[in-house]
Every structure is written in structure tokens, then in C-alpha cells.
Amino acid sequence: PFEDRQGPFESTGSADPxxxxxxxxxxxxxxxxxxxLNDVNYISTAISTDGVxxxxxxxxxxxHTREELxxxxxxxxxxxxxxxxxxxxxxxxxxxxxxxxVLSYMTEDGLQLVQDPGRRLTLNEVGGGDLMxxxxxxxxxxxYRMFLTKAPDGETVGQIGGNSTTWIVSAxxxxxxxxxxxxxxxxxAMRPSVLVNEDxxxxxxxxxxLGEGLLRMRNVMSDGDLSKGEIEIMHIQGGxxxxxxxxxxxxxxxxxxxxxxxxG
Numbered sequence: 087p088f089e090d091r092q093g094p095f096e097s098t099g100s101a102d103p104x105x106x107x108x109x110x111x112x113x114x115x116x117x118x119x120x121x122x123l124n125d126v127n128y129i130s131t132a133i134s135t136d137g138v139x140x141x142x143x144x145x146x147x148x149x150h151t152r153e154e155l156x157x158x159x160x161x162x163x164x165x166x167x168x169x170x171x172x173x174x175x176x177x178x179x180x181x182x183x184x185x186x187x188v189l190s191y192m193t194e195d196g197l198q199l200v201q202d203p204g205r206r207l208t209l210n211e212v213g214g215g216d217l218m219x220x221x222x223x224x225x226x227x228x229x230y231r232m233f234l235t236k237a238p239d240g241e242t243v244g245q246i247g248g249n250s251t252t253w254i255v256s257a258x259x260x261x262x263x264x265x266x267x268x269x270x271x272x273x274x275a276m277r278p279s280v281l282v283n284e285d286x287x288x289x290x291x292x293x294x295x296l297g298e299g300l301l302r303m304r305n306v307m308s309d310g311d312l313s314k315g316e317i318e319i320m321h322i323q324g325g326x327x328x329x330x331x332x333x334x335x336x337x338x339x340x341x342x343x344x345x346x347x348x349x350g
Contacts, residue, residue: 100130101342102219102277102326105137106166106174106196113137114196115340116147116164129164131197137330137338145197148178163326166196167222167230167262175262177206177220177232185209188220188234190263207232207257207265214253216242219326221278222262226286227308229260233278233290243276252276254292256312270312272303277326291320291329291339299323300341 104116115132128149132140148164164178173194180187188206191199209217216237225231236253237243243252256270272278274294281289288306293299300322303315320339327341 102163103328103340103342104165105328105330105340106168108196109172111135113140115140116166117342118163137332147176147197147199148191163219165221166193167224175202175222177222179218179220179234186217188217188232188265202263204263206259206263207234207267211265211267212236212255212257214241215239218243219277221280223280223282223288225258225308226282226288229258230262231280231308232257232259232265233280235276235278254278254290254312268309270310272312272315275301279327279329281329281331289329290315291327293325293327294319300327300339 100117102118105113106116108114113134113136115134116129117132118129128146131143131145131147133143134140164176166174166176168174173192174196176191176193176199178189178191180189186209190202190206192202193199207217207220209215212234214236218235220232220234222230222232233254233256235243236255237245237249238251241249243249251274254272254275256268257265258268259265272290272292275292277293279291281291283289283305286308287304288308290303290306290312292301292303294301298319300320302318302320303312304318306312306315322339322341324341327339330338332338
């Protein structure tokens with residue numbers, strides 16, 4: 087927290103934003119919060135009418151004790167896939183480094199979450215030493231597609247001293263519950279945000295692994311080879327980002343700037 091910050095959130099860190107459009111036209115932001123970013127234990131929310139100016143809200147979701155998080159019950163990196171019936175299915179990765187997996191939740195209002203039985207993906211299925219930041223979209227080819235960060239054996243994402251490498255990998259699902267890994271992979275990449283274009287291709291935005299900041303891979307086919315995509319440097323330095331397309335062909339990017347563990 088900054089010394090001159092005032093109000094009920096002056097001791098709360100913030101990171102890893104996700105924004106959804108509400109039925110009434112407002113925007114709701116979800117972001118990791120907690121006593122400090124070294125031990126985040128809930129997702130905070132904020133509301134906006136224009137997608138730019140947000141007012142912090144009292145609502146929290148996926149709030150757990152630190153002991154629960156270490157036991158692997160859920161975590162602060164979440165994404166929200168809209169459902170045809172209304173509402174969303176939320177996806178999050180566990181925080182426990184000993185038992186990483188992806189969980190899902192049903193929610194009609196985006197605030198009251200009911201956990202789905204079972205696990206969507208386990209570390210054994212994904213491979214490597216760690217997984218994080220699942221980002222789920224409606225697949226242009228049908229069903230759903232998940233992009234997530236993967237670390238090598240013996241490493242955790244964002245570990246002290248940095249990772250030797252990370253990858254973005256992909257999985258598909260017909261129903262949003264049962265997932266199968268694909269062979270899609272982006273090397274030296276982490277923390278994806280994905281847009282679907284009108285022609286059925288995708289744009290994958292992500293953080294580069296060599297200090298390039300936010301990168302973009304355009305015109306990605308749903309079943310394409312991500313390792314061969316042309317990558318653009320977006321000249322934004324920061325952590326996890328959430329990207330949205332707005333009117334006029336422009337984009338709005340919300341991202342958490344690099345920070346110390348006690349501020350965001």
C-alpha cells in the first residue's frame with residue numbers, strides 16, 4: 087500500500103484483473119486481493135459504467151483462509167465463461183503448490199459461486215511442475231477452449247528467482263467440465279488473455295518470458311500451431327492482463343503493473 091492511500095482498501099494489494107460485461111451494461115472487475123500479495127486469499131470486485139473508472143465494492147468471491155488455500159481449495163486467478171442460459175462458469179487454479187489443479191464454479195450473478203464436483207484439469211494431465219491462470223473462452227470450433235500457464239518439473243509459476251521457462255498450453259471441452267489437453271503450446275509465455283475474432287480466428291495476448299512485457303499473437307486458428315504464430319510486442323510492461331475489444335476497432339487493456347509483494 088502507498089503511504090498516502092486512504093480508505094478501507096489502503097492495506098489491500100491488487101493484481102490479475104478480469105473484467106466481465108454485466109447484463110445491465112456495466113462492467114465488473116475481479117482482481118486478486120488480500121492482506122498482502124504474498125498471501126492473497128480472496129478475489130475483490132469493482133464496478134464501472136465505462137470500463138475505465140471503477141469503484142471498489144465490498145463483495146468478495148473465492149474467499150478462503152490461508153490454511154484452506156495451502157490445502158488446495160481454490161485460488162485468486164480466475165476467468166469467467168458466459169453461458170447460453172445466462173450467468174457464467176468461473177474457473178480458477180488452486181494455490182497449493184503440492185496439489186495444483188483447476189476447479190470450476192457456476193454463478194448466475196457473478197458473485198454467488200457454487201463449485202462443480204470434481205476437477206477440470208490436474209497437474210498430472212497438464213504435466214510439468216505447476217499450472218496457473220486458466221483463461222476459458224467459447225471455442226470458435228464449438229465447445230470451450232482453455233489456455234493456461236505451465237512451469238517445468240520442479241518449478242512453480244512466479245517462483246523466487248524467476249522461472250527457467252514457462253509455457254502457455256491449451257485444452258478443449260464440449261461441456262466446460264470434461265477437458266482434454268491439446269498439443270498447442272507457446273514457448274516462453276505465461277498469463278494468457280484471448281479474444282475471438284468474427285472470422286473464427288483468435289488473438290492470444292500474453293506476458294513474454296524474457297522481459298518483453300505484453301505480447302500479442304493474431305490470426306490464430308482454433309486448431310492451429312501456436313508455436314509458429316507471429317508475435318508482436320505491445321510495449322506494455324506489467325503482470326497479468328485482460329484484453330477487450332471495444333468500438334472503433336480499438337482495444338482496452340487492463341493489467342497489473344509489476345509491484346513489490348506489499349503493493350499492487
